[in-house]
Amino acid sequence: MAKNIKPRNEDYSEWYLNVIAAAQLADYAxxxxxxxxxxxxxxxxxxxxxxLDRRFKELGHVNAYFPLFIPESFLRKEAEHVEGFAPECAVVTHGGGEKLEEPLVVRPTSETIIGHMYADWIHSWRDLPVLINQWANVVRWEKRTRLFLRTMEFLWQEGHTAHESAEEAEQETLRMLECYRSFAEDFLAVPVMTGVKTDSEKFAGALRTYCIEGMMQDGKALQMGTSHNLGQNFARAFDIKFEGRDQVVQNAWTTSWGVSTRLIGALIMAHSDDEGLVLPPKVAPVLAVVIPIGKSDEEKKKVVEYFNPVLRRLAGDAEVDAASARLGNDQLSAVFYNNLTGQQIVVDMRDQMRPGEKHYYWEQRGVPLRIEIGPRDVESGTAVIKSRLGDKDVINAADLDRNSFDSRLAAIQDALFRRAVEFRNANVVDVASYDELKAFFAGSRGFVRCRFNPDRAVEARIKEETKATVRCIPFDQPGGTGPDIISGKPADRVVVFGIGY
Amino acid sequence: MAKNIKPRNEDYSEWYLNVIAAAQLADYAxxxxxxxxxxxxxxxxxxxxxxLDRRFKELGHVNAYFPLFIPESFLRKEAEHVEGFAPECAVVTHGGGEKLEEPLVVRPTSETIIGHMYADWIHSWRDLPVLINQWANVVRWEKRTRLFLRTMEFLWQEGHTAHESAEEAEQETLRMLECYRSFAEDFLAVPVMTGVKTDSEKFAGALRTYCIEGMMQDGKALQMGTSHNLGQNFARAFDIKFEGRDQVVQNAWTTSWGVSTRLIGALIMAHSDDEGLVLPPKVAPVLAVVIPIGKSDEEKKKVVEYFNPVLRRLAGDAEVDAASARLGNDQLSAVFYNNLTGQQIVVDMRDQMRPGEKHYYWEQRGVPLRIEIGPRDVESGTAVIKSRLGDKDVINAADLDRNSFDSRLAAIQDALFRRAVEFRNANVVDVASYDELKAFFAGSRGFVRCRFNPDRAVEARIKEETKATVRCIPFDQPGGTGPDIISGKPADRVVVFGIGY
Known part of the structure; x- marks a missing residue:
């Protein structure tokens, strides 16, 4: 067991921070x-x-950049929006040595300033749809922070679109939710529940907020992405108008959607183990590490020479030649396995570290495959290949090519997703009464499904009494009606409660 | 001539803003x-x-992200640094509804906060070199702004490295300058002069600042990138120490280097013409636009069908099929020509625009190649291909393949660079006296080369009298000595004066 990592079942919060520290993912500033x-x-x-950028662009979106600073007055133009965000703002009051006439807010999100610009850009139905995304930093003055999951400044993307009709805006909102769902499940290997937020949990200023909700290994819920149908709320507040096909001047229909560096937190908490970080191969910046073993420099050199043809088969001659010619630290030489994704294979030649230390080093960083080769492999034409999930194979080096390498990676990706799905499914329970719900959250964590008619006041009370909130009204519904767990009145939908990060 | 663009020789500043507006590159916020x-x-x-990111990574750099906010006290730790940057800072005084104990500065550059973190991370020579780059937004409270060239907030990359020795730091500083030079010349097709800044023009806190200086079409100089050898200045201020190979604890040697969205301004001002934006093919997001011509929808459909095999030859079957399946605006269908760079070929099917309007539209956006096809081309198996530089060819459609397409693009790239080199060379003059220099800048713009011993007070006076500053002490030196144009004393180097943006 890793000495610098507290086991999950002893202290999950501590484990999370230990995994981050051991893999050197982030530091508090x-x-x-x-x-x-x-x-x-x-x-x-x-x-x-x-x-994500590739997926957004395939759906017709383009990127742009809007200012970091927003005039304070902009925030006030949409009543719910200012109420939701004003208390969380960082405010610039001085610039260039002088007090500003109007304070500037550091963007907590950009609907307002983008709405202002869209009003300038959109005049006719021919200008629509506008499908813009922005990669940016945002600031929200949070009282309690936790690396990746909730920090004052974080990195994200925020999509902002404008449409001719309510239907188109709704379609876009759902299309982007689906984009997030498939990204979470197919790329991050994290299963998510999709649905709509209750009014009390929706984005400040939205008509409706859709979300993807993941379950972490401690059973707590993590909101991993949201997609908002803003209706005409921001279009009215910022005067985004166009002449329609019917020659009537009308407000546009807008949406916004975002995911953030919080997803790194999701990734850690969904897959990692007591040995450290575990990365799904599709996400992993380093796909495999090669550790040459030898007692002398000469022996190591022989081992590296032996492995060279395999590396050339995997990464291509051009790439290996380019890597050899590269400047920098020659003790850790990296070759690109995939130029499109930038994913690498690293050959760890550092001589101040023993092979055992290297195993440990790469294991804690979540690298999916570790390939060990020593003098005996040179004799026998073999290599030892070990998956981050524990499987170990002695293979013929001649059998290691892109096909077999890719299928090993695909198998790890699948295994991680299946493991996460099983864990999630094992931790969803159905309850028929509030007492059952309370009893569950008193001792457990997970998703609790029950009949419930969303209501702001009732939800606040439940949160106070159990810490649980409605994570979403899932798309996946049993149908029929049954008694609301609080009021006993007929409820035609189930909701999912959970304790969120 | 484009009606919405003022000719360069009538009003260069107005022309610049018109080109930006016509191509919809940026707006004031x-x-x-x-x-x-x-x-x-x-x-x-x-x-x-x-x-750039690809080039940085090939040289062994990795990306990271440091906070937007810097405690005010950090800035004060390096005496020259605070003097240079404090007057330009935006200051956050309130957060979460409360007044902050210590105001936070919005980063104007990140040497200080990165220095603080490096002190935590670096302990031994084994931890070196640290080769980190950051893509970020920065804020400098500028009095007079101009789109892309000087804005309060801008986007940039800032490299920050730490090394074992003075020699290594100097090597890194020069390696990154060379990286910028080749990027500017080979990719942006903008010739640059390389050299070192005088003390009065160097980065606040640096030992030495190297730069690449471009000449715009009005003869003014634009600093396009800088690479700073920071010596041990920031290492001393932030206590970045390591135990060396000699077991002596010592300060590290650091560098920093950056280029910004200002390069978009350079690109516009170096290449564009009175018709609008001109983009070197290597930079152009859209490489070619295809304009199908036809009197009826049916005729246009036939033309598109005729061109389809050519498009498939250029972009590949998989890509054309993927593009056809894509959602979004079907009037402007884009196929990726190069998945690595994301560069596209666009087929402009918009039916509300006449072909003439489309020419105009794409010309103002600087697209390198325009391919027109009409019913007569269908008959004769031809296509009309026009370069943004004016050449027009009628070719056999069967001859248009990736090879011929790439060589047309390469020819445009070369022509742009040659044109810019010729212009630059024609506007460099040598002078032997201050009177000559004054006379030159009284009526002209360009680079003035002369013998001069850098001196803060003298440079200030020259700037006041002529607006010209020393752009750099170029690497390219004639050798020998000659009289300084001001003092008449022996000067063993020439410097280059120019009026800068």
Missing amino acids: PVRGCMVIRPTGYAIWESMQKE | PVRGCMVIRPTGYAIWESMQKE
Whole structure:
């Protein structure tokens, strides 16, 4: 067991922070509640960005950039929005040595400033749809912070679209929710529940908020992404108008949707183990590490030469030649396995570390495959290949090619997803009464499904008494009606309660 | 001539803003001095980012992310640094509804906060070198702003490295300058002069600042990138120490280097013409636009069908099939020509625009190639291909393949670079006296080369009298000595004066 990592069942919160520290994913910054995303953590964010950006663009979106600062008055234009965000804002009052006439808010989200610009850009139905995404940092003054999950500043993408009709806006909102669902499940290997938020949990200013909710290994819920149908609320507040096909001037229909560096937290908490980080191969910046073993420099050199043709078969001659010519630290030489994703294979030649230390080092960083080769492998034409999930195979080095390498990675990806689905399914319970719900959350964590008619006051009371909130009204419904767990009145839908991060 | 663009020789400043507006690259934001980078402009930034990021990583750098906010006290730890940056800072005084104990500065650059973290991370020579880059937004409270060239908030990358020795730090500083030079010349097709800044122009806190200086079409100079050798200044201020190979604890040697969205301004001002934006093919997000011509929908359909095999030859079957299946606006269908760079070919099917309007539209957006096909081409098996630089060819459609397409693009890239080199060379003059220098800048713009011993007070006086500053002490030196143009004393080097943006 890793000495620097507390086991999950002893202290889950501590375990989470230990995994982050051991893999050097992030540090707390010297500014309260802010984090430094270290190279290992940032490479994971880059993997996610590349994949999401590709998916967004395939759906017709383009990127743009809007200012960090928002005039305070903008926030006030949408009544619910200012109520939701004003208490969380960081405010710039001085610039260039002078007091500002109007304070500037550091964006907590950009609906307002983007709405202002859209009013300038949109005049006719021919200008629609506008399908823009922004990659940016945002700031929300949080009282209690936790690395990746809730930090004062975080990185995210926020999509902002404008449409001709209510139907189109709703379609876009759902299309992007589906984009997030498939990204979470197929890429991050984290199963999610999809549904709609209750009014008390929706985005400040939205008509409806859809979400994907994941379950972490402690049974707590994590909101992993949201997609908001804003109706005409922001279009009215910011005067986004267009002349329709019917020649009538009308307000546009807008949406917004986002995911953030919180997804790195989700990834850690969904898959990692008591040995450290576990990364699904599709996300992993380093797919495999090669550890050459030898007692002398000469022996190691022989081992590396032996492995060279395999590496060339995997990464391609051009890539291996380019890597050999590269400057920098020659003790850790990385070759690109996939130029499109930037995923690498690393050959760990560091001579100040023993093979055991190297295993430990890469295991804690979640690298999916470890390939060990020593003098005996040179004799026998073999290699030892070990998966981060524990399987160990002695294979013929000649059999290691892109096909067999890719299927090993695919098998790990699948295993992680199946394991997470099983865990999630085992921790969803149905209850028929509030007493059952209370009893569940008194001792357990998980998703509790029950008949319930959403109501702001009742939800607040339940949260106070149990810490649980309605995570979503899931799309997946049993149908029929049954008694609301609180009021006993007929409820035609079930909701899912959970204790959230 | 484009009606919405003022000719360069009538009003260069107005021309610059007109080109930006016509191509919809950026808008002023409702916050003083801030800009909104619109999708067409942001796609150019994404092109640059991808290429730079690839080059940085090939040189062994990794990305990370540091906080937006810096405690005010950090800035004060390096004496020259605070003097240089404090007057330009935006200051957050309130957060979460409360006044902060210590105000936070919105980062104008990140040497201080990164220095603080490096002190935590670096302990031994084994931890070195640290080669980190950050893509981020920064804020400098500028009095006079101009889109892309000088805005209050801008996007950039800032590299921050730490090394064992003065020699290594100097090597890194020069390696990154060379990285910028080749990026500017080979990718942006903008020739640059390389050299070192005088003390009065160097980065606040640096030992030495190296730079690449471009010349715009009005003869003014633009600093396009800088690479700073910080010596041990920040290591001393932030206590970045390590135990060396000699077992002596010593301060590390650090560097920093950056380029910003200002490069979009450079690109516009170096290449564009009175018809609008001109983009070098390597940077262009859209490589070619295909304009199908036909009097009826049926005729247009036939033309598109005729062109389909050519498009498949260019972009590949998989890509064309994927594009056909894509959701979104079907009037402008884009196929990826290069998945690695994201560069596209667009087929412009918009029926509410006449072909002439489409020419105009894409010309103003700087697209390198325009391919027109009409019913007569269907008959004769031809296509009309026009370069953004004016050449027009009628070709056999069967001859258009990736090879011929790539060589047309390469020819445009070369022509742009040659044109810019010729312009630059024609506007460099050598002078032997201050009177000559004054006479030159009284009526002209360009680079003035002369013998001069850098001196803060003298440079200030020259700037006041002529507006010109020393752009750099170029690497390329004639050798020998000659009289300093001001003092007449022997000067063993020439410097280059220019009027900068």
